[in-house]
Amino acid sequence: MDAKDLIACRVAQELKDGDVVNLGIGLPTLIPNYLSEGVHITLQSENGFLGLGPLVGDPLPDLVNAGGKPCGMLPGTAFFDSAMSFAIIRGGHVDVTVLGGLQVDQLGNLANWMVPGKMVPGMGGAMDLVTGARNVIVAMEHNTKEGDAKILKQCELPLTAAGKVTAIATELAYFRFIGGVLTLVETAPGVSLDEIRAKTEADYAVSPDCREMRLPAKAS
Amino acid sequence: MTNRNKRIAVADLRPRFRDGMTIMFGGFLGTGTPDSMVRELLDSGVKDLTIIGNDTALATTGIGVLVANRRVKKVIASHIGTNAETGKQMIAGELDVELVPQGTLAERIRAGGSGLGGVLTPTGVGTIIEKGKTKLTLDGVDYLVERPLRADLAILKAHLADESGNLVYRRAARNFNPLMALAADFVAVEVASIVPTGDIDPDHVMTPGTLVDALVLVEEK
Numbered sequence: 257m258d259a260k261d262l263i264a265c266r267v268a269q270e271l272k273d274g275d276v277v278n279l280g281i282g283l284p285t286l287i288p289n290y291l292s293e294g295v296h297i298t299l300q301s302e303n304g305f306l307g308l309g310p311l312v313g314d315p316l317p318d319l320v321n322a323g324g325k326p327c328g329m330l331p332g333t334a335f336f337d338s339a340m341s342f343a344i345i346r347g348g349h350v351d352v353t354v355l356g357g358l359q360v361d362q363l364g365n366l367a368n369w370m371v372p373g374k375m376v377p378g379m380g381g382a383m384d385l386v387t388g389a390r391n392v393i394v395a396m397e398h399n400t401k402e403g404d405a406k407i408l409k410q411c412e413l414p415l416t417a418a419g420k421v422t423a424i425a426t427e428l429a430y431f432r433f434i435g436g437v438l439t440l441v442e443t444a445p446g447v448s449l450d451e452i453r454a455k456t457e458a459d460y461a462v463s464p465d466c467r468e469m470r471l472p473a474k475a476s
Numbered sequence: 477m478t479n480r481n482k483r484i485a486v487a488d489l490r491p492r493f494r495d496g497m498t499i500m501f502g503g504f505l506g507t508g509t510p511d512s513m514v515r516e517l518l519d520s521g522v523k524d525l526t527i528i529g530n531d532t533a534l535a536t537t538g539i540g541v542l543v544a545n546r547r548v549k550k551v552i553a554s555h556i557g558t559n560a561e562t563g564k565q566m567i568a569g570e571l572d573v574e575l576v577p578q579g580t581l582a583e584r585i586r587a588g589g590s591g592l593g594g595v596l597t598p599t600g601v602g603t604i605i606e607k608g609k610t611k612l613t614l615d616g617v618d619y620l621v622e623r624p625l626r627a628d629l630a631i632l633k634a635h636l637a638d639e640s641g642n643l644v645y646r647r648a649a650r651n652f653n654p655l656m657a658l659a660a661d662f663v664a665v666e667v668a669s670i671v672p673t674g675d676i677d678p679d680h681v682m683t684p685g686t687l688v689d690a691l692v693l694v695e696e697k
Contacts, residue, residue, distance in 0.1 A: 302578065316647065318508070318635070320648050324558070336650065337653070338578065338579075338655060342578060342579025375557075376556075377555060377556060377557020379554060379605075381554070381579065383580075383600055383605065384578060415602060415604075416603065417603065
């Protein structure tokens with residue numbers, strides 16, 4: 257199982273039956289593949305609907321996901337305009353948002369929308385999602401391709417939102433903010449505490465209950 | 477209530493185009509953007525436009541072609557990453573880009589069309605979006621004051637209209653269209669079919685026809 261699938265599989269365990277969830281583009285879209293039996297979630301698509309599903313058969317006109325790609329819709333889907341969509345997001349009606357990160361820090365700050373002078377695509381819906389969702393899970397690889405830390409004492413890149421992250425899932429570890437303190441709660445199979453320490457710049461606590469991730473047989 | 481038939485030909489919009497005007501456009505990565513009106517703008521040669529909408533699509537789709545053909549002076553949008561031309565012209569200093577969080581953009585447009593002086597939002601607090609904005613703390617929560625947006629012209633897309641301009645949108649093509657119908661001095665809507673006034677169940681109308689000035693029929697292939 258590669259890093260992305262492991263992360264998606266671990267985040268899927270956080271989702272409860274009935275949750276309303278917004279998934280960012282890329283890695284987070286793998287998460288529905290790993291939901292436990294009996295866990296049914298409703299996906300919110302910020303371009304204007306609840307009930308996003310996989311594309312089945314030929315694309316329908318005017319049915320695209322937040323990446324502009326053809327998608328499906330499940331029975332019970334509701335469409336709405338962008339003000340309603342973001343009222344749902346900002347107003348705390350989304351239980352969980354899962355999105356990627358360039359940097360996260362020990363204060364719960366997230367930077368994932370621009371690299372000054374290099375990448376300025378715009379924030380899209382990310383700032384509203386991170387501000388308004390009840391739980392913000394950052395799903396990302398633990399380090400950059402160059403091996404630099406991404407979980408920092410303080411983000412260097414422009415923030416998406418300040419102090420809103422509730423958990424971080426990587427291929428090495430699962431962290432939660434517990435009482436405002438970044439806390440290591442799980443390690444990936446075969447990964448030592450020392451390795452995580454060496455690859456993480458942030459200060460963090462290690463939960464007394466810290467354990468190895470329990471991944472289903474098909475996924476590990 | 478007026479039952480005037482609001483149908484026009486897309487070319488009838490052309491006298492309304494002015495260099496330097498501000499145009500809102502519906503759509504999300506091109507879904508819900510009226511391609512017939514984008515084409516008319518392009519063919520008219522109008523330039524120095526300020527465009528307001530969610531994104532600048534691709535360089536070859538939706539509103540993106542106006543950017544690629546250098547008709548735009550300023551973009552107000554939440555996302556420009558899918559249109560390489562927008563980024564290129566911005567970095568070269570040829571295009572002014574104001575990036576606005578998507579939910580804030582929706583509310584600024586809604587405010588502009590609703591007689592509101594702005595909205596208070598927590599989105600952007602503690603980020604570079606704060607720059608130059610008034611910050612208020614109410615009941616212990618920080619908010620940014622975000623000002624309304626309006627336009628000279630809105631170019632929108634719906635699926636169905638009656639001759640009076642009552643609109644029904646389809647699926648994910650609704651997005652910013654209903655908000656913009658409130659926020660521009662002239663509102664033109666591309667639709668796939670037009671039925672006689674009275675043929676749409678009043679409970680199914682998504683945008684009241686009184687907000688719509690003109691309908692352009694572009695039947696689906």
